[in-house]
Amino acid sequence: MELLTIGAFARAARLTPKALRLYDELGLLPPVAVDPHSGYRYYEPAQLDRARLIAALRRAGMPLADIQAVCGLPPVAAAEAVDAWWRRVSADTAARGRVVALLVDQLSERGATMSVPTFRYAVRCTAGAVRDSNEDTAYASDTLLAVADGLRGPGGAAASTAAVDALRPLELADAPAAELLATLADAVTTADRTVRMHAADGHQPVTTLTAILRRGTQLALVHVGDTRAYLLRGGELSRLTQDHTYVQAQVDQGRLTPAEAAAHPQRALLSRALGAGAPVEADLALRTALVGDRYLLCSDGLSAVVGPAALRATLAGADDPEAAVGRLVDLAYAEGAPDNIAVVVADVVTG
Numbered sequence: 001m002e003l004l005t006i007g008a009f010a011r012a013a014r015l016t017p018k019a020l021r022l023y024d025e026l027g028l029l030p031p032v033a034v035d036p037h038s039g040y041r042y043y044e045p046a047q048l049d050r051a052r053l054i055a056a057l058r059r060a061g062m063p064l065a066d067i068q069a070v071c072g073l074p075p076v077a078a079a080e081a082v083d084a085w086w087r088r089v090s091a092d093t094a095a096r097g098r099v100v101a102l103l104v105d106q107l108s109e110r111g112a113t114m115s116v117p118t119f120r121y122a123v124r125c126t127a128g129a130v131r132d133s134n135e136d137t138a139y140a141s142d143t144l145l146a147v148a149d150g151l152r153g154p155g156g157a158a159a160s161t162a163a164v165d166a167l168r169p170l171e172l173a174d175a176p177a178a179e180l181l182a183t184l185a186d187a188v189t190t191a192d193r194t195v196r197m198h199a200a201d202g203h204q205p206v207t208t209l210t211a212i213l214r215r216g217t218q219l220a221l222v223h224v225g226d227t228r229a230y231l232l233r234g235g236e237l238s239r240l241t242q243d244h245t246y247v248q249a250q251v252d253q254g255r256l257t258p259a260e261a262a263a264h265p266q267r268a269l270l271s272r273a274l275g276a277g278a279p280v281e282a283d284l285a286l287r288t289a290l291v292g293d294r295y296l297l298c299s300d301g302l303s304a305v306v307g308p309a310a311l312r313a314t315l316a317g318a319d320d321p322e323a324a325v326g327r328l329v330d331l332a333y334a335e336g337a338p339d340n341i342a343v344v345v346a347d348v349v350t351g
Helices: 006-013 017-025 045-059 064-071 075-108 156-171 177-196 246-252 258-262 308-317 321-334
Strands: 041-043 117-126 136-140 144-149 209-215 218-224 228-233 236-239 283-288 294-298 341-350
Touching (some): 006 017, 006 041, 064 075, 075 283, 117 136, 117 321, 144 156, 144 341, 177 209, 177 218, 177 283, 209 294, 228 308, 294 308
Antiparallel strands (some): 117 341, 209 218, 218 283, 228 236, 294 341
16 A cells, blocks of 8 residues: 655645644654655555544544543444534533623623614615626624525525524524623524525535624624624724635635735635534624614625725714615616625614
């Protein structure tokens, strides 16, 4: 049997040689042979399954000691062990989220007046100049802002609509602010399952989702994919989400510059989305609603063609959300509008 060098094995397993050396030291994945003179490691192709399992468990956040135990089990027992570990992690994360949310509530509301902020909002969802279908969805109310971008093709529009619809029951839910993140995480899990149910004729539709749920003075942000959320505060624009794309991962690893990523032919290739791959892992964050803030949620039909400077100038210069939405869509069309455009602009105002 032909052996693989550590470099070839690392590429096939989507690991780094550094990681393989660590796994060797820990006894997780020893090579089948080591050159006595150079110390170079060699692996059998049959070891790839174990390497990929280790890599997947590490991406999920499992400690190396637990991975070692899982790798020593037969497949059915290993699956049960992984499921039990994830249940423990999920329960711990939810418990910590409730504690943090309660602390944020207590700290942010000290000295606050009795008035509760709300959203004043505007929404636009329109097809791009060269598109014959629109898979984007945009929604806003005084408690929920959301945009979703379904993958072009069969089921894309239904997937994005289903993702947003899965969050809408939260508008009327009587959950306390302290449980916002846990509530939103559960809703995203439901949205992921719902999107997967739209599979037809062997085609699995996927969608991105970015949303903000308000409960009193607290805002919970959820994000999956390359739809985006921005905040304009005091004239400064900040981006609140990180794209879950192949090129963004390359930027994070220092392999591409932001400028190179913006022009990369695979810049729209998603690394995370509802309905794709393993059960979705969403980014969650908790913020405090401050009167005077202006939020922008949008699909890449806007953010891919209109730069941050133009977004900031437009948001800062518009008198109200309706004017801001109209100008942003006009900017996208001025750049050719190659993709569908979903935009939500919301001001935090006194209720």
